[in-house]
Amino acid sequence: MTRKLILSSPLLEITISRLCQELIENQIQDTETVILGLQPRGIYFAERIAAELGKQLNTSFPVGRLDATFFRDDYRRRDTIAPSTTDISFLIENKRVILVDDVLATGRMVRAALDAMNSFGRPAKVELCVLIDRIYNRDLPINADYVGKSVNTLPTEKVLVEWKEQGHEADKIWLITQ
């Protein structure tokens, strides 16, 4: 097993800053935009995006956590995955939702998240923001609107994101070959 570093500080901060610039360019507004981090690891990235947006616009955006475990399409087809907490303390009805995850690969998790989100209302618009886009890995017709870094990976490879908030020394994104 080999691991190759594909993104870390300070480039990561620049990437996050650039993604926020793109969001601002697309006219997000604190009154009608909400940020939803996808459990388990998208929540850290969502917090970073929200913090950086807050800094750049001098305001704050509501951030929620969405867990789509109960909406997965591989339930009973693989080992059970323990669910994480969903915490959405605001309404998403008629809001512009920025769905945030760390890695976009097959697109199945995003599909599940879109379904899970419906339980909370009908958003006016949903956009997807990911840190790493594993291109050519998609099983479903899903694409991200905002991409931190695109990587071309083999199905046998894995992208591992380590956040400081999880107890790691520094933020690091690895490409792991088995």
Next chain:
Amino acid sequence: MLKSPHLLGIKDLDEESIHLIVKTAKEFKEVLNRPIKKVPSLRDVTIANVFFENSTRTRLSFELAEKRLSADTINFSASGSSVKKGETLLDTVNNILAMKVDMIVMRHASPGAPHYLAKHIKANIVNAGDGTHEHPTQALLDTYSLQEKLGDLAGKNIAIIGDILHSRVALSNIYALKKQGANVRLCGPSTLIPKHIQSLGVEVSHDVKSTLQWCDAANVLRIQLERQQIKYFPSLREYSQFFGITRQMLEELPKEIVLMHPGPINRGVELSSDAADSPHSIILDQVENGVAVRMAVLYLLASRG
């Protein structure tokens, strides 16, 4: 991941599994508070609720849990069925399974009935109460409700008061509480406390007042007259004089305790009305948590396929 494909009793469940079920139930409780309270997880699972004994809460709770998980459900009750014509338990269940049913939720008056079934059929089995033996989902929802109020149960003092002898809720709760390191004290008339129950590591008392002073939470049980073939105490009136709990007794305690009851309550016997409706009582929280806990059990068992 649960180690067994069935939930037959708390006796066979380890502490880790109890925590997994409670943790999963917590996430399902959040689902139950959404505007749309349904998830699609069990949409390809068919569940039969097979009730050979009467039930209101447990049956409704299981049925609602199954519907919230998008499972297909069928209901069977012994009254008005071919059981009355002499069909055996195994034949009845095998006939239900022949209709492509994946899970059986069963209540039966005979202790061990679900264990017997688990040996002979392929479906996942959930014990919804077998006679005076076990009622695992009730103990799990009691655990969850207690944890919500008291946090980690290790070292906490929990009293179970009432008809212990005929109570499956008591036995399942004793197993669950002991596995989590809680101190358990049983309280009731000596005729309603099984002999040798101390071998499970519990204390026994016959004095309600001192038991209430000792405990952090009291789980009060109903007198199960329907299971009592002989007289265990002179009269209900005398029982309530000695073992009934009133609001005044709760308010005279030095600290606030949590009051639980698995239902149905016989108001004025084991609990006075003002005690049952007091702020100490979490009886309706128990019912609410029951749906979430049963969703967690079904979700975790069905995931084993």
